[in-house]
Amino acid sequence: MNVVTQIATKPVAAARVGIGGPVGSGKTALVERLIPALQARGIDIAVITNDLVTAEDAERIRRSGLIDPERVSAVEAGACPHTVIREDPTLNIEAADALERRFPGVELILIESGGDNLASTFSRDLTDFWLFVIDVAGGDDIPRKRGPGPIRCDVLIINKTDLAPHVGVDLGRMHAEALTVRANRPVLLTNCRRGEGIDAVVAMIEKDVLFRA
Numbered sequence: 001m002n003v004v005t006q007i008a009t010k011p012v013a014a015a016r017v018g019i020g021g022p023v024g025s026g027k028t029a030l031v032e033r034l035i036p037a038l039q040a041r042g043i044d045i046a047v048i049t050n051d052l053v054t055a056e057d058a059e060r061i062r063r064s065g066l067i068d069p070e071r072v073s074a075v076e077a078g079a080c081p082h083t084v085i086r087e088d089p090t091l092n093i094e095a096a097d098a099l100e101r102r103f104p105g106v107e108l109i110l111i112e113s114g115g116d117n118l119a120s121t122f123s124r125d126l127t128d129f130w131l132f133v134i135d136v137a138g139g140d141d142i143p144r145k146r147g148p149g150p151i152r153c154d155v156l157i158i159n160k161t162d163l164a165p166h167v168g169v170d171l172g173r174m175h176a177e178a179l180t181v182r183a184n185r186p187v188l189l190t191n192c193r194r195g196e197g198i199d200a201v202v203a204m205i206e207k208d209v210l211f212r213a
């Protein structure tokens with residue numbers, strides 16, 4: 001087989017999108033909102049979750065009925081999950097490769113992981129694009145703390161916008177400060193409880209990850 005034929009017949013790998021952020025910020029809730037929204041756009045997806053010593057998040061998504069449970073893989077980090085999404089992402093790369101072999105049409109793999117609070121980042125060997133989820137109830141000073149997660153991610157998601165009035169957060173100011181510390185790179189607002197703001201996240205994935213018009 002010549003080189004041109006080899007390239008033409010090589011299966012196209014799925015895009016890999018990381019979803020990181022502090023414990024409880026709403027990463028799994030975002031995945032649960034993204035699954036039906038992406039499927040409605042005809043996007044073939046699979047999911048990987050990273051947990052410390054359990055498969056809690058994977059089990060929750062499998063039970064949700066939103067996706068074929070076989071399309072959900074769990075990586076048990078055994079240590080702080082940032083180890084397996086940044087320092088040595090071998091386990092996650094193997095899990096993603098296995099999903100691609102099993103589901104050859106898969107176009108997008110969502111890789112959820114908590115980790116080192118505001119310091120967690122994804123290795124570029126693992127992900128093509130990554131989102132970092134913080135939440136309003138965690139405090140409006142989070143963007144100002146300039147953690148590597150909120151600063152370096154491709155898009156910062158500020159979730160739980162519904163809680164702003166209850167925790168005394170000025171959402172407009174928090175959004176503006178997040179844009180400032182990120183030098184105007186994308187910041188999106190979501191309410192995963194009610195599904196608000198999800199369309200904008202899907203549109204960004206379609207445009208910037210899947211390169212669909």
Ligand SMILES: Nc1nc2c(ncn2[C@@H]2O[C@H](COP(=O)(O)OP(=O)(O)OP(=O)(O)O)[C@@H](O)[C@H]2O)c(=O)[nH]1
Pocket residue numbers: 021022023024025026027028029030057114159160161162163190191192193194
């Ligand atoms: N009010 C409100 N609650 C939310 C929202 N998104 C998530 N939650 C709630 O916040 C809690 C944590 O959400 P999860 O999706 O489990 O958070 P997580 O980041 O996946 O948590 P870990 O996997 O433990 O790191 C749950 O009780 C959710 O129902 C939101 O937009 N608004």
